Amino acid sequence: MRPLWAVAAAVLLLLAAGRASAACPVTGEVKLGDLPIADADIATVLGGADPVSRGHSGADGRFAITVDPLPRDMQVLKLVVTKPGHAPVLRLLLKAAGSGCPLSPQEPVALDPGLPPAGTTASGGTTATGAGDTETKLCAKRSSLGLTVFIAPYRIYGGGADQAAERLNRDLPEIVHHRILAFESSLAGVTSFPDVSVETICLPLTAAQGERAQEVGHNLNALGVIAGEGELRDSQGKTVIDLVSVFRAMPAYKSYAGVPLSIEDTIPSDSLRPSRIAEQMRDIWGKQIVLAYALQQLASLPATPDQAEIGKLTALMVSLRKTMTADDPLLGQVEQVQALLSDLKTGP
Amino acid sequence: MEPLKDSLDILGWPTQAVNALRAALSDVNIPLPAWFAQAVVLAGFALVAWYFFHWARGEDKKLVRMGQLLVGIAATIGAAAILFSWGDGLMNQPSRQLVGALQGAPLDAAQIDLLDYKGDLLGSAVDKDPQTGTFVINYDPEFADPPSAVAVSAPNCPERRLKLHRAQLQGARFSVILTCAGTGS
Numbered sequence: 076m077r078p079l080w081a082v083a084a085a086v087l088l089l090l091a092a093g094r095a096s097a098a099c100p101v102t103g104e105v106k107l108g109d110l111p112i113a114d115a116d117i118a119t120v121l122g123g124a125d126p127v128s129r130g131h132s133g134a135d136g137r138f139a140i141t142v143d144p145l146p147r148d149m150q151v152l153k154l155v156v157t158k159p160g161h162a163p164v165l166r167l168l169l170k171a172a173g174s175g176c177p178l179s180p181q182e183p184v185a186l187d188p189g190l191p192p193a194g195t196t197a198s199g200g201t202t203a204t205g206a207g208d209t210e211t212k213l214c215a216k217r218s219s220l221g222l223t224v225f226i227a228p229y230r231i232y233g234g235g236a237d238q239a240a241e242r243l244n245r246d247l248p249e250i251v252h253h254r255i256l257a258f259e260s261s262l263a264g265v266t267s268f269p270d271v272s273v274e275t276i277c278l279p280l281t282a283a284q285g286e287r288a289q290e291v292g293h294n295l296n297a298l299g300v301i302a303g304e305g306e307l308r309d310s311q312g313k314t315v316i317d318l319v320s321v322f323r324a325m326p327a328y329k330s331y332a333g334v335p336l337s338i339e340d341t342i343p344s345d346s347l348r349p350s351r352i353a354e355q356m357r358d359i360w361g362k363q364i365v366l367a368y369a370l371q372q373l374a375s376l377p378a379t380p381d382q383a384e385i386g387k388l389t390a391l392m393v394s395l396r397k398t399m400t401a402d403d404p405l406l407g408q409v410e411q412v413q414a415l416l417s418d419l420k421t422g423p
Numbered sequence: 424m425e426p427l428k429d430s431l432d433i434l435g436w437p438t439q440a441v442n443a444l445r446a447a448l449s450d451v452n453i454p455l456p457a458w459f460a461q462a463v464v465l466a467g468f469a470l471v472a473w474y475f476f477h478w479a480r481g482e483d484k485k486l487v488r489m490g491q492l493l494v495g496i497a498a499t500i501g502a503a504a505i506l507f508s509w510g511d512g513l514m515n516q517p518s519r520q521l522v523g524a525l526q527g528a529p530l531d532a533a534q535i536d537l538l539d540y541k542g543d544l545l546g547s548a549v550d551k552d553p554q555t556g557t558f559v560i561n562y563d564p565e566f567a568d569p570p571s572a573v574a575v576s577a578p579n580c581p582e583r584r585l586k587l588h589r590a591q592l593q594g595a596r597f598s599v600i601l602t603c604a605g606t607g608s
Contacts, residue, residue: 123548123561147516148516148517148594149519149520150520150522150596151522151550151559153559165550166552166554167522167555167557169522169596185554
């Protein structure tokens with residue numbers, strides 16, 4: 076009889092261990108209206124315990140977390156979704172009858188619009204644009220000086236892409252900013268350049284959504300809007316990300332506007348500091364910013380412009396032109412801006 | 424299993440009777456813990472059952488004997504019901520969360536309260552999920568003293584009290600429908 080008891084005890088122990096270690100997947104999506112919301116904090120609360128942070132929503136608003144089965148005397152796991160600028164949202168995840176696991180929410184978790192940002196009307200439309208993307212929906216504040224470049228979350232493809240995307244989307248503003256600063260400081264003859272900001276928006280944009288990017292850029296008074304994607308691949312035993320970014324400069328002067336610029340970079344996927352990664356990116360990021368800034372300054376010149384201002388802009392363009400070779404993709408645009416400045420100099 | 428669980432509610436009458444007694448005593452400033460009152464009544468039932476069964480053995484008249492046996496059986500059932508409710512509470516620990524759904528009024532505006540045996544408010548925390556209309560009442564169950572009802576009210580809606588049954592105390596979900604003025608519901 077003894078062996079029988081031992082077998083029974085072992086089976087019971089195995090069953091108990093299986094039950095205790097069984098993890099429950101919970102998936103869902105965070106949305107604001109029809110827009111997926113990236114980087115929302117996902118936490119769970121059991122009864123009156125403290126919240127446990129479980130992760131963040133991805134660029135497409137989706138999240139996938141793992142939790143323990145609910146105890147016998149608990150029926151509900153609370154899911155708390157928070158995003159700065161919005162009221163936290165509580166969803167109750169009911170216990171599944173058989174497994175004891177909390178059920179994933181059937182509908183997307185709907186964020187409240189939150190407090191209306193500055194410049195919005197009571198009806199919800201922005202004073203800057205009428206109907207369109209609000210600052211709240213974009214999770215970004217409208218630029219007051221027009222010196223901010225906004226980056227939409229990049230979509231990354233390949234194995235282990237979720238982690239890489241999270242890291243890249245977190246660090247990309249700093250990486251791009253370092254690249255811009257590095258280029259600006261390399262410009263000969265330019266003593267001062269405005270401090271350009273690089274910030275993120277939460278609205279996923281593909282590179283193909285030009286009109287949408289323009290709309291977003293105008294709503295936010297942006298200097299530029301960047302959207303892109305990347306792919307993880309092995310290179311000499313290390314994983315790198317091939318990035319394809321489309322940088323759209325927003326300012327326009329009369330009938331002239333910059334054209335979308337496609338930039339290809341390869342950066343390491345390791346968790347390196349942003350300034351280090353920026354060293355491996357192309358100079359063209361900085362060139363496009365300088366060009367966008369020149370267009371913005373051109374557009375803001377009065378009807379009878381000060382010749383000194385034109386002179387400064389001309390010097391900036393000359394410095395920029397010096398950094399370019401004949402096959403530079405921005406050369407044609409720089410020459411056009413130089414021609415416009417030349418017209419202003421010789422104009423009535 | 425649910426019909427069987429619900430049918431066990433009938434065994435709750437002795438505890439309800441005890442609670443009525445507790446409520447009366449509480450009104451004259453003699454509050455009694457549920458388990459103590461039930462223990463006293465259990466002892467009373469046991470004494471009555473023992474006395475009547477013992478007395479019936481020496482009774483010659485058949486009709487009187489039948490009556491004595493009936494009283495003894497009733498007291499035995501009462502005592503067994505209290506013992507059953509104790510055993511049930513120990514073996515099937517009540518849920519610390521009661522889950523319900525509200526219809527007929529916005530959940531955000533609804534007031535949801537858990538009530539004790541006298542209809543007084545029990546300290547409880549209510550979490551609401553307005554997106555699904557589901558709410559959960561979090562509370563600390565006490566031995567032999569379960570909450571009796573959930574009271575739900577909302578502006579322009581008369582309060583609705585839902586009596587809690589054994590299954591709901593152990594986690595079965597319930598729904599409350601409010602009939603509100605001006606909503607047609």
